[in-house]
Amino acid sequence: MQRRLRSYLYFVGAALLGLAVAWTPALAQRPSSTTEPQQPTAFAYAAPALIKELDTKYPFPPPVPPSPPRPGGVLHIPSGVLRSFDPTIGWASELALVWDTLLEWESTWYFPEAQTKPMIRKSLAESWEMVDPSTWVFHLRKGVKFHNVPPVHGREMVAEDVRYSYELLKNKTGYSSRAAAIKEVQVLDTHTVRFHLNLPDPNFPLNHVNSFSPVILPKEAVEADGGLGKYPIGTGAFMLKEFASGEGALLVKNPDYFMRDQEGRQLPYIDAIRLFFTRDAATEAALFRAKRVDLMRPPTLDMLYELLKTVPDAWLYRVPSLGWLNYAVYLRLDKAPFNDVRVRRALSMAINRDIVKETINRGDASLYGPFPWVQAGYTRRDDYSYANLGPNYAYNPAQAKQLLAEAGYPNGFEITLEWGELRGAANGDFAVAVAKFFEDIGVRTKIRQVDTSIWTAMRWGAQPFTDALIAFTPPGSGPSFMDWVYLPHHSTSPPTVNAPHIADVKLDEMLDAWRLAPAEQQLAIQKQLWDYLREQVYRITTIVPPHYRVTQAYLHAGGVPYCWFTGFCSYEGKTAWMTDKAPKRKFEKFAQ
């Protein structure tokens, strides 16, 4: 008995000692006295200082990557889960690594100055000419070959492939909206096609640059038994070697790729890309720390801080977002009270955007208006201000209450605010903040979370939402004004693009004037549209956090350090290169 008791006491003693050892450092970090002003925790305290430090250490624009690039290596990229790798089944940005479109955005488009005058990179199309605003002739690049594998065997891409692909993808998910702009594609000769448009568009090439534009497919592969799922053949810089369902994909370099860099070197530089389908940012961060992936996009400043703390030699690209993942509220404009502009203004004025910035990303975010700043001519970050947004965007609850009273709602009204989870977005926090602001002016808000797929359907207008919906405004490809503004606001656009049902005759006229105006006059019309939309507040926009992209020290992202989507900027994959410090990786198969 005595022996048992002694053993027990030894054990308890050892456990207490262990606890004491673990506890001492924690106690040492606590404030010694409650009477002294309590120090904020290191983490919360770090945010403003960290933002300042990031501004200095990682300037915008970032430095040009060194030259010459080193060929070889295997790039590891995290990606969302792709269900398939086949354009005839569904669109995914990563498909652009294997399949090319006729045109792409020029690599420097992310510079604000470049966004006001976007430039087109010639991909499969070499030149084009306008016959009339509804008819365009495109001359294809000669000598472009499909991947040299059966059943296509590396044959040349010709005009018939363009006609076939546009016809095929006209009815396919994702590509249909772009292909629908084209009434007919005629083959004039082996390397020339003529596009007949449904609506006149004097700036058709600029409005057609989009990763939703049809990619060019070889008929033999599509119609072979198993289709593109079995024969994923395109003209792109990479060839799909393996698609591991639910895990990832392995893409290897296309040795016959037509594109070269400015010095005439063959692209792509790297031997292969391994995509990892990750399901959350924490996994991505762990993979990044272990050098299993070479780049990642931390969704928040908190995660960025943690990442830079543990991988101090990582390089950060931190640039203001054009508008992707802005935090906005959609309203049902087709019913009362949201069809009254005074109510919309009141709801917008009820929101304190400075607090939203703090809530969402510890203050590291920009104000956001009806559409991207640069498209209204605001190219400097100092321009992103309340002064340029106007009174409807400034926090003014007293004025908001007065507007509600004028609109006939002195006691407010009840609304349902719906939201859904989205990876990388703090929609839940935003919904709570918005509801609190609405409550403050008497709008009783019931928050309702819906399944992500239902939220997605609501956001795209495939399913109606009740009153208000937390959503980011429709994203565009690159600096396309057509995507960002024209389509989401035009009454003739389908609800999948114009989910809040905006139907404004004056707005339609302005948008049509923009579409038909010569390129040099468009910026002035865009500014008029900005002024009009910030008065109408069809979508209540608030803030947009910057993009963070962290890369390993051994990775140079080539000419496009500003791209966030592998597919939107497939050029990134083509021009990325790695130093000899990169881990040696094999690429015979996906499993490592």
Added chain:
Amino acid sequence: MWIYIVRRTLQGVLVLCLVSLTIFSLVRSLPGDAIIMQLDQAAALSKEDLARARQELGLDRPFWQQYGTWMRGALHGDLGHSLTSRKPVSAELGKRVTLTLHLAILALCVALLMAIPVGIMSAVRQDTVTDYTGRLCAIIGLSFPDFWLATVIITFMAIWWHWMPPMGFEPIWVDPVKCLEQLFIPALIIGARLSAVLMRMTRSALLEVLREDYVRTARAKLTSGNKVSKRAFRCYA
């Protein structure tokens, strides 16, 4: 006997039909939409796109027709195609079954390797520091949920050692070393919980045997306690 077998077989078929019908109904009654989830990156999809995709997969047909088509296929050995990947379900299932089997066997090995020695030590040295430590570990193993343990291990391994197991899956008959490297951590996490249960079972069962009369007699006759314990363990085993 034959009547019993036939009855049980028929009951089994009925249960399988009911289970399949229930699962089929549940999947379709849950909130969400497989088509939209599949197309969640296609920001430009339209209602027509959705309708077309549903038509392609036969999801626009009445429920009973869908179930009938599926059941007919299943009876012919065709489980159909995945709603999301559009690949044959049997192929998708085969891949996952292989991985699951690998993981289950490895986790069991890990659990046995941890549980049996600790359980024996705990029983043989009952009420000593060794026993308390073993029992504490078992309680910790039972208390921590697997998903939490997995997150902690992955995060801290990446932070402290900048290491993570390689991604992907290689069957053991293709590359045994790679397979173990890939699956060791998941097997350890699953095995840790299992080992806690096994350790407690081993300890209590062995203690029961050690308290038997014949063990007490053996203890009285034999000078070495180890020999008694070994024989007691044989009896337990």
